[in-house]
Amino acid sequence: HSGVNQLGGVFVGGRPLPDSTRQKIVELAHSGARPCDISRILQVSNGCVSKILGRYYETGSIRPRAIGGSKPRVATAEVVNKISHYKRECPSIFAWEIRDRLLQDGVCSNDNIPSVSIVSYLYS
Numbered sequence: 001h002s003g004v005n006q007l008g009g010v011f012v013g014g015r016p017l018p019d020s021t022r023q024k025i026v027e028l029a030h031s032g033a034r035p036c037d038i039s040r041i042l043q044v045s046n047g048c049v050s051k052i053l054g055r056y057y058e059t060g061s062i063r064p065r066a067i068g069g070s071k072p073r074v075a076t077a078e079v080v081n082k083i084s085h086y087k088r089e090c091p092s093i094f095a096w097e098i099r100d101r102l103l104q105d106g107v108c109s110n111d112n113i114p115s116v117s118i119v120s121y122l123y124s
Contacts, residue, residue: 009043016064017048025052026062074114080122082107087123095120 001013011017021042028038035053039046056062079102086098093101095116102108114122 005043005045007040007043007045009045017044017052019062022052022062022064025049026056029053029056074108074112075118075122079107079114083119083122095123098123 001015003011003013005011021044024042025038025044028041029035033041035049036046038044039049042049052062055065082102082105083098086093086101096119098119099113099116103110103113108114
C-alpha cells in the first residue's frame with residue numbers, strides 16, 4: 001500500500017508517519033519554519049504537517065493517535081434487562097424513549113448510553 005505523494009514523499013497508506021519525520025516537523029517548526037516550508041522540505045502534505053503540529057501544541061506529543069481499539073461495552077446485562085423490562089411494561093415504546101428512561105432511571109450516563117440503533121437492535 002505504499003506510494004509517492006504529490007510532493008515526491010513516500011508514504012504507506014493508512015499508516016502513521018514515522019516518529020523520526022514527526023520529530024523533524026516539530027524541530028523545523030521550533031526553528032521558525034512555516035508549515036508550508038516544512039511540507040516542501042520533508043515532502044509531507046501541508047495537511048499532515050498542520051495536523052501533527054496541532055496535536056503537538058495541544059498535547060505535547062508527537063505520537064499518532066491510536067487506531068481502532070475496542071469500544072467500551074454499552075449493552076451490559078443490566079442495560080439489556082432494563083430494556084426488556086421497559087418493553088414488557090409498554091410494548092409500543094420507542095427506542096429513543098428507552099434511551100431517555102435509561103438515563104432518567106440512572107441505569108446509564110451520557111458516557112455509556114447505547115445509541116438508538118443499538119437499543120432497537122437489542123429489543124428487536
